[in-house]
Amino acid sequence: MPRLPNSNEQVEARLNKLDRLRESGSDPYALTTFEVTHVTTEIRENFETLEGEKVRVAGRLMGRRGMGKASFGDLQDDRGRIQLFVRIDALGEENYAAWLDLDTGDLLGIVGTVMRTRTGEISIRVASWTLLAKCLRPLPEKFHGLQNVDLRYRQRYLDMFVNPDSRLRFIQRAQVLRQLRRTLDEAGFLEVETPILNVIPGGAAARPFVTHHNTLDLDLYLRIAPELYLKRLLVGGLTRVYEIGRMFRNEGISTRHNPEFTMLELYQAYTDYRGMMDLTEKLFVACAEAVCGTTELCWGEVAIDLTPPFRRVSMRDLVLEATGIDFYALRDPVELAATAAAHQVTVEAHWGWGEVFNAFFETFCEPQLIQPTFVYDYPLAISPLAKRKAGVEDIVERFEFFINGGEMANAYSELNDPLDQRARFDDQLRLREAGDEEASRMDEDYCTALEYAMPPAGGLGIGVDRLVMLLTDAVSIRDVLLFPTMKPLGVNAPDEQQSREGSAGAQTQPTAARRSLDLSRVKVEPLFEDMVDFETFSRSDFRVVKVLDCEEIPKSDRLLKFTLDDGSGTDRIILSGIKKYYRAADLIGKTLVAITNLPERKMMGIPSQGMLISAVYEYDGGEGLNLLILDDDIPVGAKLY
RNA sequence: GAUCCACUAGCUCAGUCGGUAGAGCAUCUGACUUUUAAUCAGAGGGUCUCGGGUUCGAGUCCCGAGUGGAUCACCA
Numbered sequence: 001m002p003r004l005p006n007s008n009e010q011v012e013a014r015l016n017k018l019d020r021l022r023e024s025g026s027d028p029y030a031l032t033t034f035e036v037t038h039v040t041t042e043i044r045e046n047f048e049t050l051e052g053e054k055v056r057v058a059g060r061l062m063g064r065r066g067m068g069k070a071s072f073g074d075l076q077d078d079r080g081r082i083q084l085f086v087r088i089d090a091l092g093e094e095n096y097a098a099w100l101d102l103d104t105g106d107l108l109g110i111v112g113t114v115m116r117t118r119t120g121e122i123s124i125r126v127a128s129w130t131l132l133a134k135c136l137r138p139l140p141e142k143f144h145g146l147q148n149v150d151l152r153y154r155q156r157y158l159d160m161f162v163n164p165d166s167r168l169r170f171i172q173r174a175q176v177l178r179q180l181r182r183t184l185d186e187a188g189f190l191e192v193e194t195p196i197l198n199v200i201p202g203g204a205a206a207r208p209f210v211t212h213h214n215t216l217d218l219d220l221y222l223r224i225a226p227e228l229y230l231k232r233l234l235v236g237g238l239t240r241v242y243e244i245g246r247m248f249r250n251e252g253i254s255t256r257h258n259p260e261f262t263m264l265e266l267y268q269a270y271t272d273y274r275g276m277m278d279l280t281e282k283l284f285v286a287c288a289e290a291v292c293g294t295t296e297l298c299w300g301e302v303a304i305d306l307t308p309p310f311r312r313v314s315m316r317d318l319v320l321e322a323t324g325i326d327f328y329a330l331r332d333p334v335e336l337a338a339t340a341a342a343h344q345v346t347v348e349a350h351w352g353w354g355e356v357f358n359a360f361f362e363t364f365c366e367p368q369l370i371q372p373t374f375v376y377d378y379p380l381a382i383s384p385l386a387k388r389k390a391g392v393e394d395i396v397e398r399f400e401f402f403i404n405g406g407e408m409a410n411a412y413s414e415l416n417d418p419l420d421q422r423a424r425f426d427d428q429l430r431l432r433e434a435g436d437e438e439a440s441r442m443d444e445d446y447c448t449a450l451e452y453a454m455p456p457a458g459g460l461g462i463g464v465d466r467l468v469m470l471l472t473d474a475v476s477i478r479d480v481l482l483f484p485t486m487k488p489l490g491v492n493a494p495d496e497q498q499s500r501e502g503s504a505g506a507q508t509q510p511t512a513a514r515r516s517l518d519l520s521r522v523k524v525e526p527l528f529e530d531m532v533d534f535e536t537f538s539r540s541d542f543r544v545v546k547v548l549d550c551e552e553i554p555k556s557d558r559l560l561k562f563t564l565d566d567g568s569g570t571d572r573i574i575l576s577g578i579k580k581y582y583r584a585a586d587l588i589g590k591t592l593v594a595i596t597n598l599p600e601r602k603m604m605g606i607p608s609q610g611m612l613i614s615a616v617y618e619y620d621g622g623e624g625l626n627l628l629i630l631d632d633d634i635p636v637g638a639k640l641y
Numbered sequence: 642g643a644u645c646c647a648c649u650a651g652c653u654c655a656g657u658c659g660g661u662a663g664a665g666c667a668u669c670u671g672a673c674u675u676u677u678a679a680u681c682a683g684a685g686g687g688u689c690u691c692g693g694g695u696u697c698g699a700g701u702c703c704c705g706a707g708u709g710g711a712u713c714a715c716c717a
Contacts, residue, residue: 013669065676066673067679067680070676118676121676141665251715438717
């Protein structure tokens with residue numbers, strides 16, 4: 001019987017070593033401290049002064065090369081590796097034997113002197129060592145590391161100590177965050193924190209995650225953007241604010257999207273989107289120099305040159321250049337539709353000029369924006385929080401910043417006209433009512449804030465994960481997230497969670513129908529080929545009914561007797577042959593569907609007034625059946641069409 | 642959500658035409674007092690992701706499921 005799940009002979013061998021250690025009185029998990037005087041990289045960098053000196057280092061044993069009465073090992077700490085040199089005559093026979101019993105992955109404290117080997121490798125001659133924690137599982141292959149991307153994400157801790165690139169990437173991520181803060185702090189910005197739990201998710205067009213506060217009995221949303229809170233702070237008198245934090249959007253996952261991601265948003269009073277372009281340049285250059293030491297980068301197959309100034313071009317000019325169409329001169333709806341059709345741009349029914357203009361940009365221009373490019377002057381229709389551009393109808397002062405065909409930043413001259421803002425929210429509400437789930441919601445308090453006057457300001461949002469991807473040459477956003485969102489495996493899988501909750505007592509249904517089915521074993525009846533006309537169909541009266549009482553018919557092994565409320569005020573009795581699928585008591589109070597205008601029929605001497613509707617199918621050779629159980633909110637007597 | 646691809650030992654990967662499951666690293670045993678992807682000799686280790694089907698016989702062919710990856714859609 002293995003002592004650990006997912007055990008194997010290698011795990012057992014390590015467990016046996018653990019047993020021997022404990023029997024000999026040294027518990028490898030008992031130590032609490034170890035004094036460390038140096039890290040590995042320091043020793044290598046300062047070898048001249050440290051040679052022959054005593055050092056104390058700690059880390060993980062990664063490689064071992066035994067030579068009989070002497071042996072080598074590689075000790076890895078958070079900065080790098082250093083070689084250990086161990087000799088039997090330094091440790092004594094017993095202690096040397098214990099050293100040989102160590103495994104790769106074990107965490108060690110080392111005391112020794114700095115030396116250089118015959119081949120020139122800077123090493124530590126081990127005088128004594130301590131096992132700080134025993135590693136019970138074998139390490140991935142030492143040369144190739146951990147390649148399986150699934151395992152790298154699910155077991156990031158393994159990935160991090162086995163693949164140096166991975167560890168480096170997260171160190172660089174921290175450098176990016178530090179540099180963003182440093183640059184903004186030096187420019188007089190104040191870092192603030194605004195709520196993640198929002199009553200109204202605003203500031204972007206995205207589907208939110210919903211959660212619930214029990215005490216307030218209130219549905220709350222995880223923020224999709226901090227924008228509306230940060231701009232309230234401008235009203236409050238702060239002139240330069242920023243927030244770096246996690247946003248949550250309930251949307252697809254891709255190499256550039258994760259449901260939770262990190263965004264930098266900042267607002268600066270008394271400037272506009274041109275000021276934000278300058279600041280974007282400054283931030284990108286500062287981060288590139290801090291992390292890469294240069295502004296000439298490589299991202300996958302492409303060379304990216306971040307040397308300022310970055311290209312600035314209007315959306316109008318880009319589309320004109322790519323397609324020959326001047327959207328500023330294409331205001332007629334009929335002409336617009338014809339142009340879209342001619343260019344095979346798919347248009348949705350409710351789209352106006354702005355949406356079509358944007359679709360042209362996205363289709364014909366966006367993928368070509370490889371080198372850093374500010375695209376400015378966006379359609380008003382897709383920018384409900386941005387200020388109108390003077391002199392051009394339906395255009396706002398907004399830019400998006402692109403690198404390698406992807407959006408890296410988004411900025412506006414912020415809309416501070418309270419009446420216009422209110423009208424824009426109203427427009428969004430109309431879209432929402434028309435079914436656009438991502439249209440903004442009205443934020444009454446935000447409108448009120450604007451009524452107290454918000455200074456003219458520029459606002460900027462930067463996708464921090466994408467910036468880190470660029471600076472660390474990562475192809476997938478998951479490579480720059482420590483723990484990217486994954487579907488759970490094993491005990492945490494959704495199916496298992498359900499069955500656990502079920503066995504906890506809340507769900508008592510014993511039926512075969514409730515368990516999850518192996519769909520490959522389900523067979524259903526072929527669809528009918530004979531058609532029924534609508535009139536015939538609509539003469540069948542399907543009604544929502546509630547089970548007032550349900551009892552088993554004593555002498556029948558199939559029948560249950562239902563007393564039903566069908567909304568008519570008179571109880572309806574229906575007998576149904578589903579006893580082997582459901583227990584009578586479990587069905588009391590359920591909301592079901594019955595057909596109520598069938599001729600009365602006696603079963604076991606009792607008249608049955610209709611049929612309850614079930615789903616039937618063949619499962620594994622036998623019959624499968626599920627009664628249609630509806631949401632209890634549906635009113636009794638409601639007619640089904 | 643759609644399409645394509647992957648899943649074989651702890652890890653990295655082979656596996657031919659459908660015919661007894663392979664290597665390297667790792668592990669275990671032995672040799673070796675300056676190696677560094679140490680070396681040398683030997684041994685053990687497999688629910689071929691899961692469930693069906695075809696077949697005398699399936700890692701291999703077919704169907705379904707799971708997880709992951711890529712592309713597309715979505716993400717103004």
